[in-house]
Amino acid sequence: MLNITTSELYTLLATYLWPLSRILALVATAPILGNPSIPVRVKLGLAIMITIVVAPTVEQSLPQIDPSSGMGLIVLLQQLLIGIAIGFVMRIVFVAVEMAGELIGLQMGLGFAIFFDAQNSGQIDIVGRFLGIIASLAFLAIDGHLMTIALISQSFSTLPVSTEGVTQATFTNLANWGQEIFRAGLQLSLPVLTALLITNLALGVLTRAAPQLNIFAVGFPITLSIGLLVLALSMPFYAPIFEHLVYEGLNLMMGILNISKMNMP
Template identity: 55%
Template sequence: MITLSSAELNAWLVSFLWPLARILALLAAAPVLGNTAIPKRVKIGLGVFITLVVAPALGPLPGVEPVSPEGLLILGQQIIIGLAMGFAMRIVFSAVEMAGEIAGLQMGLGFATFFSPQSEGSTLVVGKFLGLLATLVFLSVNGHLLMLSVLAESFTVFPISAEPFSAGGWRILADWGGKIFEAGLGLALPVVTALLIVNLALGILTRAAPQLNIFAVGFPITLMVGMVALMLSLPYFVPVVEQLVADTLQIMMDVARGANRSLSSSSGASP
């Protein structure tokens, strides 16, 4: 008869439960894989499969009870680090959708909105279009596979332990959050610049011919110019998104490395 002690059962449980928590948290927060259109059973099954692959390669885990306060603290840490890494990748798609929001408002398409189940709110059509285009670029460069590879590597740079977080990883994530405005404005800049010139020209035309109905003439002109500027800027859109995805993969690793208190203290002590 095979007998198992409670310590062995706890060791098997934590070797599966703690990595699963980090993996499921990333799958819940990451784009594409965390889309609401994907059934929850598929996400859980994918998380279990990844855990079964990653768990045997993990080092020794803390010998604590999974339901003890220390064990629950470790579980919470894994959830937080997984959410942080997934949120870092979602920032890229937020920046792209922000660019579409800015361009759509400048083109006069502020009324062209629909309900997005992803954000649970109204989204401009242009922003949704650029978001779908960014998703295709993300899949074409195997961004989902690279993201899972970084997740597996994060268990090396930030192993499962009872040590508290360091503030370095959260500072990196907060700084990366500013990329939403920088990248969003940069992607929308060609359309905004073209429409700014058109609006200046329409303003001069209105002053020269006050009897001209600017509302009847200006809207189709700005819409047409905005569409043309958006079409001409799309070839330059793909390389920018690819670079943002590559930078985000490095940021995800930096967040995990910066959250490791031992690595942060050693790097801070080195000259």
């Protein structure tokens, strides 16, 4: 008969519970991995699989705390915060790309073409949806999802499970990283916005020169055509910008986890 003492049971529970909470929080919030279209069972299975691989390497560094105690609950919440913070960093990159698409779609006159975005539980226009899909494919192409999993695995050696958790400076860096939504979104949408601004100025001059011209019948097709043309011409230049944003996000994640930063191409 197999006999397990209470202390051994608590040790076994802590060995897998605390790493699982950090990994599960990352899987639930990270882009691609945390997409609502992925079944919950798949997410849970992936988190458990990673935990089974990682847990034996962090067993020796776990604090000697009862998981069912108040301090054990605090440690559990800290691991959830660490996982959410790591996933939040990379999610901002995708929000910036989708924001650029919303600005472009609004100026093109496609603000009425709205879809429901299950990932953000909100509405997003068709151009933002298109750029979001392109960003997801680029993220997979540069193995961003594998880098994210590798970082969460390394985090247990550089930021071990303890009662300390993350510092206030970490949350300050996350708040400052949020400004990338507006900077990167404007940077990505600027070429199309500039072309549409010139187009609208030209249509305004044309309306003054020929008042009998129906600007509503002519302006929308021209604006839509110019916007799509410039967007298609700008797509090859979006890849380096997005790749740079991904590497910046990965370096910020490494800074949170105290891992040596990678060199950006």
